[in-house]
Amino acid sequence: MSQIHVRAQSGDVADYVLLPGDPNRARHIASTYLEGVTEYTSHRQLLGFTGTYKGVRVSIQTTGMGCPSAAIVTEELARLGAKTLIRVGTLGGATPAVAPGDLVIATAAVPNDGTTRQLLGGAPYAPAASFEVVEAAAHAARALNAPHHVGLVMTEDAFYASTPDHARLWASRGVLGFEMEASAIFLVASMHGLRAACLTACSNDIGDPQLVSDDVLAAGVDRMVQVALEAVVRLDAADKKA
């Protein structure tokens, strides 16, 4: 049955779904990396595409920005039958150790957002990525020689509230960077028994809205997408054996 926002039918969406925030990134991934692509939705610019990568059926579904939109999309993808969700986003680095264009593979997301607070009724909870997907992504990053970090991110609502002091405080607690969707995707995926992960390319230093140069960011985004797609191939092979 078609959903309210992700206007697709069961069967339109693949088991494996990549989740960019940005619709232009969704179109870029679909047109650059997938074969036999169909666009199954464009409602509200939450563009969705399905095709194949190395013979594996994969969808690319835009989440929009922020947890409210990402939670809606995750919920509706679960209802449409998706099984494994991998966010492919950008993040503000919390520490100079995360260089422009570097890949960050989140193990969990500190939930500094209102959507997970509402869903949890204020109960403490640790929104975490699925170990199997993190492992597959880390393996793919090593195989592709993609500079990468594996660890915590913070998910927040207020893009312009972040300051260098806030970033340094959270970096001292192990946070690698800041983004705006992972906590909601992890929680809603867990509530539906789905696997989820979050890969991000570093687009800027936190507190500095100036993005890294277009070519450095584009190269980082493309490395991230290749890592995500190779992780899907690895997961699919393991899933078929299980």
Ligand SMILES: O=P(O)(O)O[C@H]1O[C@H](CO)[C@@H](O)[C@H]1O
């Ligand atoms: O590049 P995307 O995937 O949109 O991710 C990041 O960029 C947006 C903010 O500029 C937020 O959505 C944040 O999470």
Ligand SMILES: O=c1cc[nH]c(=O)[nH]1
């Ligand atoms: O949430 C985000 C994403 C990218 N860069 C930031 O500074 N914050």
